[in-house]
Amino acid sequence: MLNGLKVGDKAPIFEGLDQNGKKISLKDYKGKKVVLYFYPKDNTPGCTAEACNLRDNNTLLAEKGYQVVGVSIDSVESHKKFETKFELPFPLIADIDKKIVEQYGVWGEKKFMGRTFDGTHRTTFLIDEKGIIAHIIDKPKTKDHYNQIIETWEK
Template identity: 60%
Template sequence: MTHLKEGDKAPDFKGLNQDEKELSLADFKGKKLILYFYPKDNTPGCTAESCNLNENYDALTNLGFEVVGVSPDKIASHQKFIAKHNLAFNLIADTEKEILEAYGAWGMKKLYGREYMGVIRTTFVISEEGVIEKIFKKVKTKDHTNQILSEMNLQ
């Protein structure tokens, strides 16, 4: 597992979005990026987090942010998730878990005493120059936008 910290250069990534278009970190050069990793489309916490970011998408873009979600779901799942919740931003299908691993968002988890490998819900705020400005490891799914703006002193 990668141990990234604030101030590190963000790992480059390439992945296919819901439209089967390749996205990479370079596509966001000159823009601030909220890159969030979540376990699974259409689950309660992931839906709350994605919808919260979506409800505040205009405010985020007005502040110069782009938003991209990453999960190990397939493209078809992302298409349904976006359609069902009218999401305005891209979701990357990281079925091989390459981006998840590069960002340290894939690792050992524990649930009811059972250990297993899974997505560690994490959000990275990446600067226009590709540097990690903020890492959120304890994501408030229902109030994630305010959490980001508050920690970035943008409220």
């Protein structure tokens, strides 16, 4: 991980606004299992595939006690359009000031098509009921993220 967070660490407490302008905090999920997924950008092919895979399996995740929360540096307005377009049933936190991505160590240098730039590294943190990082998926499979979460958490 970029900032050294590892399995067994206490998950950093975050707070931000979701696509509806509602304040969301990790504290809201105390006693629940959280799938905290960081993604680079709304409405891009990989991020859309990942969000839709989680959407399509959200009921199954909820039945197992998992709460999905997405985070990117896009605005509340961008998240609202993304949520509406793809009927996403979970909160998307607008981390425009990059506080959460930096807390979780997923902001940093990336390379894409010969370019080097700073951006969000696609990463998912599986946080247990006590707020401890149970697993870190640092290479999410965008089209099969649900199965990856279940296989990782339930092995």
